[in-house]
Amino acid sequence: MDAQARRYDISPYYEGWFQLAWSRDLKRGQLKKVRQFGTTFAMFRGDDGKVGVIDDICPHLGAHFSEGGCVRGNAVRCPYHHWSFGRDGQCVDIPYSKKIPVKAKVGGYAVEERYGMIFMYRSASGGPPKRPLPVIENFDxxxxxxxxxxxxxxxxxxxxxxxxxxxxxxxxxxxxxxxxxxxxxxxxxxxxxxxxxxxxxxxxxxxxxxxxxxxxxxxxxxxxxxxxxxxxxxxxxxxxxxxxxxxxxxxxxxxxxxxxxxxxxxxxxxxxxxxxxxxxxxxxxxxxxxxxxxxxxxxxxxxxxxxxWFAGFLDPADGPKLARLPISSGLG
Ligand code: FES
Ligand SMILES: [Fe+2]
Structure with a gap:
């Protein structure tokens, strides 16, 4: 049993919008490794200034994009054989092949950049956001x-x-x-x-x-x-x-x-x-x-x-621990 499972009777992960970085920390053409939710993601800013977040492991032979990969245009180029992947996770280029295999794809996540922060929508299934990123009231x-x-x-x-x-x-x-x-x-x-x-x-x-x-x-x-x-x-x-x-x-x-x-x-x-x-x-x-x-x-x-309220964001796909949702003690 892992350390967190001993301390907590609820899933360590849940579903929603999460800040991965501040905007100032990701320049145009930059690729960074993000360690969150027990895994790693490749976060990058394309030539058009937009941010992408995709799974970090290449479906070809398993290299990590964030270990020596780079941004080319608006896609991430894998360091191992130079396959490139767009923000939706789809492979867009294999320099030495005429045909891109159907399965040449990784998870690509919904991203919003607002208030100087970069957010991704995380769910265990990788599905689309269930709600838009909330607006901060009375903030200009x-x-x-x-x-x-x-x-x-x-x-x-x-x-x-x-x-x-x-x-x-x-x-x-x-x-x-x-x-x-x-x-x-x-x-x-x-x-x-x-x-x-x-x-x-x-x-x-x-x-x-x-x-x-x-x-x-x-x-x-x-x-x-x-x-x-x-x-x-x-x-x-x-x-x-x-x-x-x-x-x-x-x-x-x-x-x-x-x-x-x-x-x-x-x-x-x-x-x-x-x-x-x-x-x-x-x-x-x-x-x-x-x-x-x-x-x-x-x-x-x-x-x-x-x-x-928090339990409402637990994602059943995160595992069986979710069966043990917190219940009312009769107070509060
Ligand atoms: S492992 Fe990524 S292109 Fe080969
Ligand atoms: Fe406090």
Whole structure:
């Protein structure tokens, strides 16, 4: 039994839109290996500027495209015998053959590039997206400063990271905030969690509000609407690397302000606060156990609601572990 199977009673993989990279990290004509979902993909940007993501193993004699392959036009050329494959995974050229075999094809995935991020739609069957990539509400990139990027690899299941946003008492116990007041709503397949709380810093009490919008099993964003003179947004991408580790990318955006330097002051404080709470969480996350049927009390909030929402994205094709979906404990 593998390590993750011992810790978690749910599938390590699920279906949906997942961020693979930031746009700035993939130049025109570049090919990169992506390690996610227990496998590797070849991600590339063609001469036309569009991104493709295809399976990494050549159907000819098994070379990995991402190990010495290159981009030619809008296709990936295998390093071994120079067969080329387009974004849909179809072989488009064999330099020494007049005929392309029907089976000369690999998986090609739906890709969207938005807000400076590259997303792919992942399902175990490789089928087309069941829904479009969600739009981030009230976000106009032109009104925001250049974003900052944070990239972590953590020994945890993505559901546990998502669960953190509805786990009210941990904000008090772990991060030293006041006990948050919560509003929790389910909205057309997504979850909204609004928190009102305060924290004592620098000899004063700072009130703040966090608006979490959980839109995909691998993506949510947090809006900080009540910062004096500005507002901030954090995009949070949670993508399984393998059965044990998860990639967590955060993109931090702060709105431009008319007062020179103010957005920079707010940015530095929020990033300091965010990294502090992240380090506090990480120690617990990487060492905790997963209880499919936790003992909960009436102050614990909406943990089981979150788990039921998450279970909706588990793909039966990922394996028999999905028969053991989380059930309600009677609370939350
Ligand atoms: S193994 Fe890829 S072209 Fe031969
Ligand atoms: Fe936390």
């Amino acid at each position: 990139p032109a009104q925001y400063c250049e974003p900052e990027h944070f990239d972590f690899s953590i020994r945890i299941h993505g559901q546990d990271i998502m669960e953190n946003s509805v786990d009210g008492p941990h904000f008090w116990a772990v991060h030293g905030h006041s006990m948050p007041r919560f509003e929790f709503t389910e909205d057309a397949g997504s979850l909204r969690v609004n928190q009102q709380m305060s924290v004592d810093r620098f000899g004063t009490t700072i009130d703040f509000r966090l608006e979490f919008h959980l839109v995909e099993p691998g993506f949510h964003y947090v809006h900080f609407p009540k910062i004096p003179g500005t507002t901030a947004m954090v995009f949070s991408s949670i993508v399984p690397i393998d059965e044990e580790y998860t990639s967590h990318r955060m993109t931090f955006c702060i709105k431009k302000t008319p007062v020179p330097g103010w957005s920079n002051v707010v940015r530095r404080f929020l990033i300091w606060q965010m990294m502090k709470t992240y380090r506090e969480d990480m120690r617990i996350w990487e060492n905790k156990e997963y209880h499919a049927h936790p003992v909960l009390c009436d102050g614990d909030g909406s943990i089981m609601k979150l788990r039921r």
